[in-house]
Amino acid sequence: MPRTLADLVAQHLVASGRFLDDDPELAYQHARTARRLAARLGGVREAVAITAYLAEHYDEALTEFRAVRRMTGNHEVIAMMADCERALGRPDKALALTKDKHVHDVSEPTQIELLIVAAGARRDKGQTAAAIQMLEVPELTKRTRAEWLPRLRYAYADALAEAGRTDDALVWFHRAAGVDGDGVTGAAERAAELEGLEFTDLDEDDTVVDDEYFEDEDTAETTDAADAAEETDEDLDAEEVVDGEDDVDVVDVDAEDAEKSEDSEVVGELTDGESKGSEE
Template sequence: MPIPEDVTGEEIDKDVRQELQSLPKTLADDVAKNLVMVARLIDEDPEAAYGYSRVALRLASRVAAVREAAGFAAYANQKYGEALAEFRAARRMTGTVDLWPVMADCERGLGRPEKALDMAGAPEVHKLDKAGQVEMRLVAAGARRDMGQLDAAIVTLQSPELASNSVQPWTARLRYAYADALLAAGRNDEAREWFAKAVEADRDGSTDASDRLAELDGVEFVDALDESEDISAEDISAQDASAQDADDQD
């Protein structure tokens, strides 16, 4: 797949670059460039990102960072079985538990919420950092909702992190998930309160909390361009005719 000229491979994280040092330099550079493309495209064009991840995987399948990138690219394309296999491979290579929450979410994607809940109660969770533990809580709540256990999902999200006034990278998503669960349970007033709190914490627009809040408040946004396109040719002709009559009368 083509690599833009402005991509040098130096853009990747230094830890990944260090992993690639086990490869011949030319090969390491090629792999690095493909990993840069995965990172660059995974949000806006996940299918293309997946293509670059497959190239990197073909070139360096024994590098943990490559297996992890391939996993996230597959995950972004809802290829959950493939993503889970790549994440497991990366975990075997590194011995870390960082990927545990996303592995559990892959189980959800494969229609196995019970397995995701088992993982949420596993000893590995205690080895996660705070961000990982919050992510695991979000996955567990999602699994509860998959199983139709709305009240349990709400309870799962209730935590010191949710109650805290401190804004962390995960705060907006946690508040949003809680608001969404409340809304699904018919607790609209509480849901509105928590969507508003999610908006306060969502500094980078990672959720659509503001839209959900507006929807609850009955606010409708009208696109002026779309509205103008609704005016038919007959309406325009009628307006022109009225203007011409006025001129004739003058």
Template sequence: MSLPKTLAEDVARNLVMVARLIDEDPEQAYAYARIALRLASRVAAVREAAGFAAYATQKYAEALAEFRAARRMTGSVELWPVMADCERGLGRPERAMAMAGEPEVQKLDKAGQVEMRLVAAGARRDMGQIDAAIVTLQSPELASNSVQPWTPRLRYAYADALLEAGREDEAREWFGKAMEADKDGATDASDRLAELDGVEFVDALSDDGADDVAGLAGLTGEAAESRETARDDDREDGEDGPVDGSVTGQ
């Protein structure tokens, strides 16, 4: 609203593209953010968007500068957790830990406080303090049966920390809890749980084509080996058609 109408529309279009692309194509989102920043660097929303675009492309120093600028303009503390995470990205976990103890944290809403807890636990892990990271994540929000937007990530982070500490049984339990809460697939908890249970994922598109997968799906052990031996014999006799690794008819 502080910009002339035509300029405001141009800036808004670029910010919309940042929002649309930041997850799928962060580099392109960053390019749009730079355009918006060039057009309206004195608008807090633009500085914030530029910060998130830089953060998504791991330009942590630039992201931190933009977040600080946005905070100066608005006086809001909501960017505090991501600012602390930028410090981690810059290899300064001790600064992230210091920020976790600042009064600004108490001004955050519940989601912000959980995010700050996740960042603090990550900083502990960066410093090799895995047990302290586990304790940091233990909270009423973790213990609650209520599923909130932050629940899958909080449970996932706890499970991952437990696994790093060698507490595999507990990690399996919490990956399961994370999966139950993760209706939108925000984490790969289901894959991590499957790995712990010994499930192996194979590439369905083998060199012999998709028909091999279908044909071998029900065969194990000696039966599969016998079929493969037969196919090798057929190839030697020239009866198996082209063997060039291509897959047709898909």
């Protein structure tokens, strides 16, 4: 593949991965563009298969997963293939895939996913008791941080709830929530629902009231600050007036002192003259 074409395909695959969680449909479109440019690459076909699966284009996803198995020999996609069959309303084909000859060669997470899908297919067929029995495996109580554990416990709890075993279902929803730190399964919400609890958000009206309250509070604070500033200005003006009056008084006192001094000097001169006249 030419370098320019390879770079373009890589860009679409990177974009597909970037949008995978937030916008599966857009991720799928990028993957399809990459497939149009490089349909013979197994990695490209796998990207198309996964994004189509997440975007709920199950027919195309199933076709692409088959192509991936044929081109790469990767059997880890069996669980997603079986789930596609379920989504397309074909539980029997889903169960057939869970018995594929390569099932024992896949990783533990894929085997658990296959078990969950198989139990779901049984429930699709109305065989809830069989689904519960299938999920009663040692892995349910296994101490592990594996991502599949919350999903396995949730599937078991959900099957129990469908069978009317509410108390048992509540126990396992709580156990699923206990290992689901990211809240992916929604087990905590299901447990609360069974317990008759409800999670409510604040209404928009309450938010508006709060906003109005804070706006009034801010306005009151602003008004108080303005009144305080005006009072301060008035006090300062009064002080300036008082200071001005003091200055006037000081000037008047100085003028009076000067006049008295001049009068004293005149009296002194007259007295001196009279004294000299007497001596003569």
